[in-house]
Amino acid sequence: MRKILAIDAGGTSTRAVVLDLAGRCFGYGRAGSGNPTASGVDGAVTELGKAAERAVAADQSTTDHESAAIIALAGSASPLLIERLSKRFAGLGFGGEPVIEPDLLGTYFSGTFESDGYALIAGTGTVAGRITGGRLALARGGTGWLLGDGGSGYWIGHQVMRAVVASLDGLGPDTTLTGLVLDSLRIGTELGSVRGRPHSLVTLMEETYALRPIGLARFAPLAFAASEDEVARGILTSAAGSLAQLLAATRDPAVNGPVVLGGSVLAAGMRVAPSIFAAPLTAAAGGAELIAVPDGVVGAAILGLRRAGVVIDSELFSRLQRGVSELRPALTAEGSVAG
Amino acid sequence: MRKILAIDAGGTSTRAVVLDLAGRCFGYGRAGSGNPTASGVDGAVTELGKAAERAVAADQSTTDHESAAIIALAGSASPLLIERLSKRFAGLGFGGEPVIEPDLLGTYFSGTFESDGYALIAGTGTVAGRITGGRLALARGGTGWLLGDGGSGYWIGHQVMRAVVASLDGLGPDTTLTGLVLDSLRIGTELGSVRGRPHSLVTLMEETYALRPIGLARFAPLAFAASEDEVARGILTSAAGSLAQLLAATRDPAVNGPVVLGGSVLAAGMRVAPSIFAAPLTAAAGGAELIAVPDGVVGAAILGLRRAGVVIDSELFSRLQRGVSELRPALTAEGSVAG
Numbered sequence: 001m002r003k004i005l006a007i008d009a010g011g012t013s014t015r016a017v018v019l020d021l022a023g024r025c026f027g028y029g030r031a032g033s034g035n036p037t038a039s040g041v042d043g044a045v046t047e048l049g050k051a052a053e054r055a056v057a058a059d060q061s062t063t064d065h066e067s068a069a070i071i072a073l074a075g076s077a078s079p080l081l082i083e084r085l086s087k088r089f090a091g092l093g094f095g096g097e098p099v100i101e102p103d104l105l106g107t108y109f110s111g112t113f114e115s116d117g118y119a120l121i122a123g124t125g126t127v128a129g130r131i132t133g134g135r136l137a138l139a140r141g142g143t144g145w146l147l148g149d150g151g152s153g154y155w156i157g158h159q160v161m162r163a164v165v166a167s168l169d170g171l172g173p174d175t176t177l178t179g180l181v182l183d184s185l186r187i188g189t190e191l192g193s194v195r196g197r198p199h200s201l202v203t204l205m206e207e208t209y210a211l212r213p214i215g216l217a218r219f220a221p222l223a224f225a226a227s228e229d230e231v232a233r234g235i236l237t238s239a240a241g242s243l244a245q246l247l248a249a250t251r252d253p254a255v256n257g258p259v260v261l262g263g264s265v266l267a268a269g270m271r272v273a274p275s276i277f278a279a280p281l282t283a284a285a286g287g288a289e290l291i292a293v294p295d296g297v298v299g300a301a302i303l304g305l306r307r308a309g310v311v312i313d314s315e316l317f318s319r320l321q322r323g324v325s326e327l328r329p330a331l332t333a334e335g336s337v338a339g
Numbered sequence: 340m341r342k343i344l345a346i347d348a349g350g351t352s353t354r355a356v357v358l359d360l361a362g363r364c365f366g367y368g369r370a371g372s373g374n375p376t377a378s379g380v381d382g383a384v385t386e387l388g389k390a391a392e393r394a395v396a397a398d399q400s401t402t403d404h405e406s407a408a409i410i411a412l413a414g415s416a417s418p419l420l421i422e423r424l425s426k427r428f429a430g431l432g433f434g435g436e437p438v439i440e441p442d443l444l445g446t447y448f449s450g451t452f453e454s455d456g457y458a459l460i461a462g463t464g465t466v467a468g469r470i471t472g473g474r475l476a477l478a479r480g481g482t483g484w485l486l487g488d489g490g491s492g493y494w495i496g497h498q499v500m501r502a503v504v505a506s507l508d509g510l511g512p513d514t515t516l517t518g519l520v521l522d523s524l525r526i527g528t529e530l531g532s533v534r535g536r537p538h539s540l541v542t543l544m545e546e547t548y549a550l551r552p553i554g555l556a557r558f559a560p561l562a563f564a565a566s567e568d569e570v571a572r573g574i575l576t577s578a579a580g581s582l583a584q585l586l587a588a589t590r591d592p593a594v595n596g597p598v599v600l601g602g603s604v605l606a607a608g609m610r611v612a613p614s615i616f617a618a619p620l621t622a623a624a625g626g627a628e629l630i631a632v633p634d635g636v637v638g639a640a641i642l643g644l645r646r647a648g649v650v651i652d653s654e655l656f657s658r659l660q661r662g663v664s665e666l667r668p669a670l671t672a673e674g675s676v677a678g
Contacts, residue, residue, distance in 0.1 A: 139535045140508055146555075147499075147547060148502040158485075165486040169479055170588050196478045208486060213552065215487075249510050 004304035005069040008296035011035030011124035016055040025323030029054025070304035072106025104129035106296030109261035117257025122265035150242030157219035169200040175231035223257035244280035343643035344408040347635035348373030350463035355390035364662030368393025408437040409643035411445025445635030446601035456596025461604035489581030496558035507540040512571035514570035583619035
């Protein structure tokens, strides 16, 4: 039986599924960041390997004869990564070089099997693309935490921390974010100062500068938790505007089709703060249908099937979506922001 | 003859002067970043030592009997830094533990000898303070590139790079900053793309992510060079607004006195782009006199003299300012942004 190992490698977590050419799903596995930019080659190989191993271990069906691996990944895969993954996957029964596809296509085909449309991802980072004829015709964004990624989990977390520091430093308004951030870092609010600064501000600065900058994405969920607070609402409104602008920049009036939304920020935005996110994204989508997906693993499976020569129809697509959602752990575990 | 070694340690450069208790200046020296936060303890000791050695070497006067060193420094000095500086300066004839004073006081007393007033520094970072009775009564800002420092050299350079990346990525307006940034990194503008992105954008991203983030301060001068460009002007206007807000947050209606402006961004702002910087800062100063100083070395000397029991009067202050400016190399070498 010919099988496919399909993987969606994100900045925070990785999901793998084993399926056959009929779209039946046999095993599902999850692990940490499989993104080489976020985790380095070693870390990515470890986590991609773990997710794959778990999916293969969960597969109770007969042994494979022929098999192939496909990975939907942000950014580019180095020859070193591909070589090391080939070895790792060969040990799991999936020989040959794994195929790397853009994460935008994994996300897109997790929401639709139409060949023309758009995908917008906002997780730790952001990226958007136009899909024509089933291929990525144009990508915008994806320029990273320092140079771009407006509206991403990093961007929101960074703005949260800047707002809290400004407030503690007497430069910005009071916000409920301050208590949430200090609690999350277990920093007390005792009075007293160090060299003229509040004790809590000094400790907050020390702890934050000890993180890698990209680690600030962990504070993004606090903006959603405090979305009634004026400062938090301002941050989310600005994020939604940036994401809408990114999506709009990929639009071509001649290309109509669904807009698939992926990544933890968009999942939280559409679920927790639809009053902030829905209107600008709907406007940017030019009236097209918005489809939010929890991750890109169904799309990775579609890409694997297409590459094996399988024609995707509505029935196969539905079977895949159902199969993955039956194997996937409850959404709560997947639904955290910047995941 | 009793002598003082007075040093102003900045994020980009360090300045040292040797003087006697009458305020006569005998030697001046300059070196790289003496800030332990920017350069680490090793780097700071090296550069502070170099600047001191050069000032001592330039001193043609008679040998000292008693002497002391004082350093105006952003942030705090660790016991390790003080111990290593003690050894280094003892070798130059300045025994005892060097005294560390806030950079805000070095800047303030470089512009005035009045005991009440305000100082605002915008170099690589930003900080502002209220001075009463010759001491720092309140400090605001100084929270670093990631968490604060709006309007700093880092902040301006970062916004320049984000604007250029947005423009190259089709997400922001055209700007003359693009050509200036690409030229400064010797990146060609040949056509062609890498995985759907312009070649120049891909190269720019690679080169920028290879820098330490704080290194983005080096692009701040390009905003001043392009201050007629709408995007650059927007960045500078926003920077001036943040700096005015920082200064305003230190104001106490009961404390009147001059406002001393230090750091490369304010020097460039008041000289190159006064139409952007002067109005908001004048408003934030509440009508007080604005005094721009090229660095904090005169103030470090004042702090050293005060500690030796010398009372500072107008004549002594003028002699010091004259003495330092005669020894200091031409302003052009000092006047670059983020210096």
